[in-house]
Amino acid sequence: MRRWLLCALLIAGTPAMSKSIFPYTSYKEVLPNGLTVYLIPMESPGLVAYYSIVRTGSRDEYEPGKSGFAHFFEHMMFRGTRRHPGPVYDSLITGIGAEANAYTTDDYTAYHLKFATEDLETVMDLESDRFQNLSYEEREFQTEAGAVYGEYRKSITSPFALLNEKLQDVAYDVHTYKHTTIGFEADIKAMPGAYAYSKSFYERYYRPENVVIIIAGDFHMQGTLTLVRTYYSGWSKGYVPPRIPREPPQKNERTASVTYAGRTLPILDIAYKGEAFDPANRTYVAAILLGDLAFGETSELYKKLYIREQKVEFIQPSIPMNRDMPLFEIIAMVKREEDVPGIREEVYKAIATFQKNPIDAQKLADMKRRRKYEFLMHLDTPDKVAGGLARFVALTGGIDVVDRFYTTLARITPDDIQKAARQYFTPNRRTVVVLKGGGQ
């Protein structure tokens, strides 16, 4: 969830712009109530992908005891409306053979469907209805809380779930990134009692100004625009922004350890406070490339630790794109516990090298080339196009930002990389968590 695979997506403005490497034209419509809709026709015989992106995720859970609520609410969105109660919604979706699902991240919640073109109006009717008129009883709400707890139970056996929970808790003092998207177990347990709160959550966040719809695939443009206006224009404004506390600057390095009940190899997570997504900020964009250059599979450190010395089962960077200040991480699964301090030093040494020396221009060029082809190869289905744009939409409210982001990326120089290494990867921004297995 926190990890975002950068799929490069460039997109034209309204309606079409040239000079974009994005191979599809997009059309943007903003309704008077603030709802933004992107239509992206593409070759996909008879199939459409439909994404409703709510710019609310676990980041917005600022009230005490409400961690995990954005995700829980995602579940409630399948419980129906007066016109289409849950079983009717299910039966209509089943009747059209749609694939319908949703997911929640730190910064947004996405509801997505794939279906046949002829069913577009049925889908729009259902989707617009549940976003405007969701209705459920307390009993259903409480039953769904059980399913959410079940989701927590199936996931928590992973050591990475425990590691992330600890890391975020230690690294942040007040910001809502202090908790994971699934939330703390105590808060999940308490969810059945939050029926009234859930209504307020819907009232405040599920509003047109806070939602962007992307429709990609094989459909008739004008007809679809008419449908959008028909089905969504009656939705009232009313978004209330969350009061997310600002995280104070970190002053010193933080460390923590956590014990996993089962068996696992030790996991070392070295995290640095980064910076919010900003496509114009060269240093931020350079950090994304730096992660791969310093710790990705072509890095010297990867070759040393993973291939030659075989001290780690894996080592990888994670430089995410977030609305607020995320953690820039280097994560390694270490084969022998006694090697953990040494690996940690190796990571610091690698960072120092990038701080001291500009990187090889060819390596940087290789990386830019890779980004370009990753982008081109990723766009082969409507679902991937719409899904790939979701985070950009969540971060900025639109998709034109993608163009700016990749323009900056193309201009990154070895100096920018060096600057990123010096600016973000410093001890006072650092939190280190070591997870060890407890055995059984």
Next chain:
Amino acid sequence: MRSAAGVVALLLLFSVFQAGGQPVDPSTFVLLPVKNDPTISFRIWFKTGSHNDPAGKEGLAYITGQMLADASTRTHPYAQIIDKLYPLAAGYSASVSAEMTILSGRVHKDNLEAFYPLFRDAILLPAFTQEDLDRIKSQTLNYLENILRYSSDEELGKAVLYNDVFAGSGYGHVEAGTVAGVRSITLHDVRAFYVTHFTRDNVVPGIGGGYDEQLVTRLAADLGKLPSGLPIKVPLSVPVRINGFCVTIVDKDAPATAISMGFPIRVLRGERQWYALAIANSWLGEHRNSSSHLYQVIREARGLNYGDYSYIEHFPGGGMRNMPPQNVPRRVQLFEIWIRPVPLENGFFALRAALREFKMLVDQGLTEEQFQQTQTFLKKYVLHYAPTTMDRLGYALDDRFYGIEGSHLERFRKMMDEISRDEVNAAIKEHWHYGSMRIAIVTKNGAAFRDALLAGTPSPISYATPKPQSVLDADKEIAVFPVRVKEENIRVIPVTSVLER
């Protein structure tokens, strides 16, 4: 000491290129041209898999696959290969299932010339170094000993079920093998396996996307440089017919109870009855879909877990995919019910609830309404099974495996217009049977679960919140639903022994 067969194998390996070889007949290729696709997809199928692992060397096919795709070649060390692939945003990998080893790769047309020699050499010129073997064995052991045993109880439950259902046959271990098997694998084993199984007579090359005819000729010539010959076909022993419920309980410090159950079935895709059974199965438990009846009963009405599904084909990695996988075909398939982790106190209740629903379906069949709704659903839902060229190429290879003329997915849609409810209910009667089933349970305090099963102890459920009367009425029946297990058919094993040998 190295065996004589091994020496022969080595000699064969190093004489490959001197031999020159006969091109693989291009008419045997599976081709899927897509004119406007800017990428090219490869799936090179070698007719070997974990089912061919020698006894005591479980995991050999899997390790050999990784030694081709994730290791050095005689032209480039592994680190160099990574460097060369990186700017292309292309890569290749090996997937090993019971019957298939697939070397797959995808590349943008612009980068084909840089990519192709690397991919070719991975298949033709593996270096088989000790360094690579150590790394790959370490990863595989970490997967078996730590990840599979501890990090996901539902995946562990499925693995135990698969191993139990096919115990004693070539399907009786997960693809990655066993801990003892993987530990024992040497470079010599890998070389011998490679030379025997990766031959030009044992390959079905697949290409899809925006390729040109020259690529087919080139690949045919290159694969022709592999040694000739066919490995000895390993007969698949019929899984032992079980009588009654056979239960394996994996005892561990689990936060919840994960349950998988099933039995082998003889119907395969392509056969008309398979499509009939697919309708029944979709109604009972369409994967990751709220239309699943089991999902409605266990999750939606009772909130016991995250989902409940059923399958009529092997479906590995269910927690990580929404649509069926490709290239995991089998000569004998498996019916499976998957109950995702439920609270420890509701484990027996959830088991009873699932078995009761299954029994009702077997006894009564589908109603006309259920049948029609599911048929309509599947006809369109199948459209989402293979959205990309790579997916469709995977299906096309599976079609070849099952001997399906045309396309399984097209046939699937066509069958939805042809099959009657009577056929569906007849297929249920013929292929599904209640009462003889393997059950794998991963839970805490396994001995108590065993005792409750043996004693038929009622498993009433209580809820913190109100439930409709219909749910409460059904709960009373579920709580005492008979699940009779003989003492000799139930075992409790510690998690540390699972997947060991």
